Amino acid sequence: MGDEIDFDAFPIARKGNQFQDFTPGNVFVHHWGRTVTDGDNALFSTAMCNWNPMHLNAEYARAHGHDDVVVNPMFVLCAVVGLSVEDLSEVGGPFLGMEDVTFHRPVHPGDTITASSTVVEARESDSRPHIGIVTWHTEAHNQRGELIVDYQRTNFVAKRREPKPAAAS
Amino acid sequence: MTPSDITSGALTGDGNWFEDFAVGQRMRHFRSATVDEVENNYISKQVMNTAQGHWNEEALRGSHLGNGRLVFGLITGSMTVGLASQDTAENALAELGLDNVRFKKPVHHGDTITAYTEVLAIDESPDRDDAGIVRFKHWGRNQHGDVVCELERLVLIKRRRAWTLDGPTR
Numbered sequence: 001m002g003d004e005i006d007f008d009a010f011p012i013a014r015k016g017n018q019f020q021d022f023t024p025g026n027v028f029v030h031h032w033g034r035t036v037t038d039g040d041n042a043l044f045s046t047a048m049c050n051w052n053p054m055h056l057n058a059e060y061a062r063a064h065g066h067d068d069v070v071v072n073p074m075f076v077l078c079a080v081v082g083l084s085v086e087d088l089s090e091v092g093g094p095f096l097g098m099e100d101v102t103f104h105r106p107v108h109p110g111d112t113i114t115a116s117s118t119v120v121e122a123r124e125s126d127s128r129p130h131i132g133i134v135t136w137h138t139e140a141h142n143q144r145g146e147l148i149v150d151y152q153r154t155n156f157v158a159k160r161r162e163p164k165p166a167a168a169s
Numbered sequence: 170m171t172p173s174d175i176t177s178g179a180l181t182g183d184g185n186w187f188e189d190f191a192v193g194q195r196m197r198h199f200r201s202a203t204v205d206e207v208e209n210n211y212i213s214k215q216v217m218n219t220a221q222g223h224w225n226e227e228a229l230r231g232s233h234l235g236n237g238r239l240v241f242g243l244i245t246g247s248m249t250v251g252l253a254s255q256d257t258a259e260n261a262l263a264e265l266g267l268d269n270v271r272f273k274k275p276v277h278h279g280d281t282i283t284a285y286t287e288v289l290a291i292d293e294s295p296d297r298d299d300a301g302i303v304r305f306k307h308w309g310r311n312q313h314g315d316v317v318c319e320l321e322r323l324v325l326i327k328r329r330r331a332w333t334l335d336g337p338t339r
Contacts, residue, residue, distance in 0.1 A: 096271070
């Protein structure tokens, strides 16, 4: 029927950063943002076996002074990390851990989260020459510019072995 | 049910007010949960974790992390917190934070997580006298008994004496 198409020759539209892209002090403003919905909170909280009425019973949350349910902070944390993955860890390596995670104020359905991260440290691995260890400080704010969560996260990050490819146009 | 009934424990258990926790107390939580399509594959995408190893069965084939979809570490962590939540936060006012979060081993679809807790510290709240702060250590173990994650967690928990009808003041 027509010429064969060589799909393997299509240039890949690469995503993500590697060890050489992280210099202490660099700031990454992460993509997209996210408006949190009632559905997000209910789905996440139930799937994670977190049936706490502060997250799932609006009358209970109102009786404790909130206007609506309190979005499960673990959802907020997962979404903030999610927003940061392409910039920080998508092609890097395993997630090692987090320190000093502080939930500064509650998130309610309808709030919009944005996130940014600063490189705190980028060091070589003694045992693995092709891998480094990077720590970032991430902050997330709501639509009023209020800090809702911040933390430090550390990952293994692979080093780039060839020159950085040209960005896809 | 009035707001006062709701806040004084009509909908929540009675063994998990601030006064009920003691340093060194340990709990193995009653229910375990298997991580599969909804818990990892969908929720990784719901929280916009673009790393496809969490939701592309082919992405990590043959890698040192093992074949198949790798569970997002914070989903393992969230499940561990969730499995512990009834016993540790049913009478909480707020989750304050986490610390020393560590992902120790890969978790894959089909693995089952059991949560364990120890009370590390109990403190006054600097802001309010009707609640106090408990620092918990949680562990998540898989079905083989390996610890897959551990974390510390700070929770602001209501005091029975301040919130229940049999307490002296409100």
